[in-house]
Amino acid sequence: MGKNLQSEVRLRPVDLAREHGLSTQAVRNYEEAGILPAAARTPHGYRTYTPLHAGALRAFLALLPGHGHPTATAIMRAVNDGTVDEAFRLIDESHAQLLDDRRTLRAVEDALRDLDREPTTPPERGGTFVGPLARRLGIRPATLRKWEEAGLVHPHRDPRTGYRVYDGAAVRDARLAHQLRRGGYPLERIAPLLAHVRTAGGLAPLEATLTDWQGRLSARGRALLTGAAELETYLRERDGDRPA
Missing domain, CATH: 1.10.1660.10 (Multidrug-efflux Transporter Regulator; Chain: A; Domain 2)
Structure with missing residues (x-):
């Protein structure tokens, strides 16, 4: 059911951007950087996103305050590339630094x-x-x-x-x-x-x-917890979206 919902709901770049006060160009840039999974395209070449992409964007923005832009980007790239253990290693490094x-x-x-x-x-x-x-x-x-x-x-x-x-x-x-x-x-x-x-x-x-x-x-420690919670949510959505 989760898979069907994810595949049927279609979101535009502006839908993702509006939730966080971002520009649509920022959303496209995040996709190109590997922070979001690759978007599907309409016959006319327009990007279409799903709730899974929205979850990836929420996870990335939640990771930013605790990890910083380079590490948060690397974490999301690793998750989207299927190398989740590398993402966990990066998270461990941030905790060790703290x-x-x-x-x-x-x-x-x-x-x-x-x-x-x-x-x-x-x-x-x-x-x-x-x-x-x-x-x-x-x-x-x-x-x-x-x-x-x-x-x-x-x-x-x-x-x-x-x-x-x-x-x-x-x-x-x-x-x-x-x-x-x-x-x-x-x-x-x-x-x-x-x-x-x-x-x-x-x-x-x-x-x-x-x-x-x-x-x-203390703020950084709390931000790491918040980022971890959003990432876990995204991982659950992502795993549920995979075919059995």
Whole structure:
């Protein structure tokens, strides 16, 4: 019965487009990209769609917020090509990325809490040299130099001696890098976070950013669930439309 209904109902591009506020050209583009199954044609060459195509469009648009356009497109192409396991793999990758992002956020939050608990020693007038700062952090001077090469800290040079001098911002960056490294954070992931701290003007403005970050992760998690539900609906319609 489902198969007959799908095959008898005919929809125009405008019928699919109107439901989502899209242009008919967008619907045609989605079909050409493999997001929708290939449409049948009338004797005059006009596209005709079925409820199955409408379901594919709903699934794709539901996948977009959680997966992004490239991955959502790849998921629908895989489903329509009959390689559903590839679609599931892509979905798993998006969930794994979300989990990794949550762990990243937690590591940053833990590092900030650790910094708040640490007694702060104001840097010497004019800044702190590499040796005293390394001793304060319990690391080797070579480690600080390695962090500098990786872009984590930015000491300036004493114009008379050429020694590295760490001002208050550089000391803060070194302390935050130290906490993140203790948490197993790789250097290449720390540098962008510290750049964000500098852009925010310090740690205090970063708190609002972390709250916003958490909200966006939660929204993405919910979007993944919504996309999965619509895709499951489409898969059921698609499987029911297949001949036995």
